[in-house]
Amino acid sequence: MKKIYAIGAVAFMFAACRPNANVTTPATSGNANFTNYLAVGCSFTAGYGDNSLTVSGQLNSYPQRLFEQFETIKDGKGAVGPFIQPLVTGDNGYPEPKLVLSTVTHCDGKISMAPVKTTLPLDSNGSWRFVNPVNNNQVNNVSVPKLRVADIPVQGYAGPNAYARRYFYDPTKRPLDEIYARVYNVHPTFFTLWLGITDVLGYAVSGGQGNGSRLAVPVTLNIYNSNDITPDAVFAANYDSVLTALTSTGAFGALLSIPDITALPYFTTRPMNGLHITSKGFADTLMALYPDVNNKIFDTGDNYYIIRDNVGGIRQAVPGELLLITVPQDSITCAGWGSTKPIPREYVLTTDELQNIRNAVTSFNGYIQKEARDRNLPYVDMRQFFETLSTGITYNGINYSTEFVSGGAFSLDAIHLNARGNALVANKIIEAINAFFKSNIPMTDVNKYPGVKFP
Template structure:
């Protein structure tokens, strides 16, 4: 196998132009007022978004720019009394473990060899214990927290191999690690003088499955489990303080996340000589497909789909596809080249075109098929979208059943407007990309950045104001930092 030079192009890291716009109304000039709601103490429960997780890490700037913190600051102009978060106290946070066990910090955009792509900023910090007053916290949001994890004490510990539920971000501020639960702690804070709450859980019940290429079914919450867990969690809040009102967020679609769009399906470059060499190695495989079509084992369409044919230039990469007809009995694997209907994950950029286990004859995407963890096929995309739609219907029904006390914030529709038309504030757009200055998704390609959090906070504020006749002032998102400019 000839050596293949890696030069993966990030097709979506380019500017986007939008013709349609959705302009936020100007900030009201009348005096702030609470209307029929009371914002003197707000309690927030959610997953990574509400916690301020961005750029692949929980770090101080992200935490302080979460939509919850920004919204609470606007409520303070009325009758709010401060908003406390379990401060992470880290400039760069923790993204991954680097060589020698050194923690690597948040992702940044770095330009090397003419390609701009996410990379760790350098040294970061492992999540340390929270040294503040746990009893005064307002934000109980935890990165990667599903509804199931929000309801069980194992989320707070102990940290042992037999406890896969352990989450270090909750353990650091749990009132009683291994005994208390995130929902229980948040409800206790609400019971202690709380008047308003924000509830935004559910995204992690499907997102964790999707970002792993839909390869681990255990990560996808069933509809029945989601129904029971969501109603139990939200019901706890409603029962704790019968007078408290709340805003409930729903789950965004995958199509707004650059994580699934930054690595093009045809991101494998080959020269003519290498393409011809690889094709020769697949001649027997392609011939076997022709024979199986003749035998009626597969259709002509599937034979064409599975045929491997590399060309000079940009190519679809070799990948596994479990949805293909099982031909292992004939000695043929379930492989094909990627096409425009597939969605590659951002993590594929780090391994595509590279030797597997340092074997120069085994090149991922060429002679070695890309694993399911790096790709969402059409079947998998439809599965994920179907689950998002079902979960959002459950959320909507729960809000409607307590209509007098709850308002639904349709974040899904809002972010789709960002994707389709470019939401604006004072003429400045917000786009569904990681490109500064207007890109609203942080460098991890999944979580909103600080500027997008300001837009999301405004969406919450708009719905709250409309529901209860409040006049919470809007934020100017253009004063909040988004993604940093790329560095060399």
């Protein structure tokens, strides 16, 4: 992922307040059994953050928080450890260096705080599969960054995926085989499943440079281009096969839906009307520079950028279109991007591309919800949760939102959550579980976990 630039000053989070620890009723399992917990998912389940995998990220994943809360149940159906995750051995990133906040000097001499790649030594091991087996090869968090529902039947998937290659019991087999292997090793009584985000995310972070119609064809057997949105039929068949594996030993679980990808700070931090014009003369120059662009408006103040759209045309952006956070700030400030030169299309999500993303999320969530209904499992509405987060969530006096850095819930890659964001997700899941199974699982203390680290 390209270097990400923060815009403007970033706000420091206030010291966290301790929540009210008074518990009036004991934790109970209700109609569920949490004895053996298994988590399945992609990077959002792995504890991935700051554009990499770190041991602290894994230990602050939402499955880790859920296990700890399931452990508080003492009615005979609470979680029994150990909860084993395939931990990396370092905290500077694997296989890529993680992002850290640092000061950056821009082309105009201005200095800002921005995420940059750490220069500290990386985790050189990463091969958890080859260290001494733990608890008879037990793994309770089967999550793989970059894993799509589309990839579930791909033979040898772990070969090119460094995250999967670290711990898959047999890298030559399919992700579905890995799930079955862990199911029959752990014998889960309860699971969580959060897949589908990356089936849309690749298209979004590429600026829509793929097939967004949900009618893509595989490049080769079962393998789809990473920038394509997964076809509906493929998503439905593969998601169902994962659920069949997870319920094959009689386990119950919770199914998490896909958030609105376009609401993540990766797509909302850079304003599309960020072209600030201070002189009428320059506005007139731009009007004359684009004689073939219809409906263009340039005036003093904030203006919409000139972009290259998904068919290669040059035009002015319109309200609602989004600019990716990865667009180089220096190219806008000093090279005329967005004014005398169009911003390249890989940094832009146009109206039709946004519609492709939102249609896919709606379609996939409809299928997840149907599976939840048909299999009598709780549906955790993460789309609704992220919408609420975008307007702000207050937990014991601390405000959280989807604002980049200052919102306190997202990591520095502007896509994945940090430790506090993962704790918020865990509480959303617990809320859904309690309502569905009539259990009484306590919420985790969001504020006691680390947020964004400032230099």
